[in-house]
Amino acid sequence: GENVEQHPSTLSVQEGDSAVIKCTYSDSASNYFPWYKQELGKRPQLIIDIRSNVGEKKDQRIAVTLNKTAKHFSLHITETQPEDSAVYFCAPHFTGNQFYFGTGTSLTVIP
C-alpha cells in the first residue's frame, strides 16, 4: 500500500500539557487529510480534517497543520485532558480512492 508514517507511536503527557503527532505521506496528489480517534474497544471517529487548499484548521483544543511541500500534516492537542487518552490515526486520502491509515499513536494523558 501507500506509505504513511506516523510518529511517535506512543506519547505520554501530563494533564494540561500539549501533544503533537506527525503524519508523513507519500502521494503528492493527496488532497484530504483527516485525523481519527479510537478509544479502547470502540470504533474510529473523525476528530478533525483539513483539505489541501488551507494550511491550518482549529477546533477548540484541537488543530491540524498541513505542509504539502514536505508531505506531512500534524495533529495538535492543547490543554490535554484524561479523556483525550486514546489511539490517534492519520488517514491521508490517496489517488485511487484509498484511505491508508497510519500505524497509530497511543496517547496517554496522566492526571
Add this chain to the structure above:
Amino acid sequence: DSGVTQTPKHLITATGQRVTLRCSPRSGDLSVYWYQQSLDQGLQFLIQYYNGEERAKGNILERFSAQQFPDLHSELNLSSLELGDSALYFCASSPSAGGNTGELFFGEGSRLTVL
C-alpha cells in the same frame, strides 16, 4: 451511533472454515470500505466499493472477497481461515467515492476469532 451497522458483532470459528461479515452503510452513503485491525495494530485497508462496483483494492488476501449489493449493503467473505485472520473487521461508509471525499463513518466492527 454512526448509522453504520455491522453483523455479527462477535464470531468464533475454526481454522479452514468460511465466514461472512455484513455491513449496512449509513442511509444515502454509496461508498463502503472494509478494514482489518489485528490486536494492537493499525487499520489495514482491504477493499472499497462504490454503488455496487469495486473501486479500490488494498491489502486483501485472495482468500477474502467482498461485494456490494443493489441495496448498498456489503458483505466480506473470508475463507480457508487461518489463526492469523483473527482480528476486528471494520466497515466504513461515506457519501462519495473520491474527489470531493470526506469523513468515513465506521461501524462497531465484527470481532473474528479463529481457533
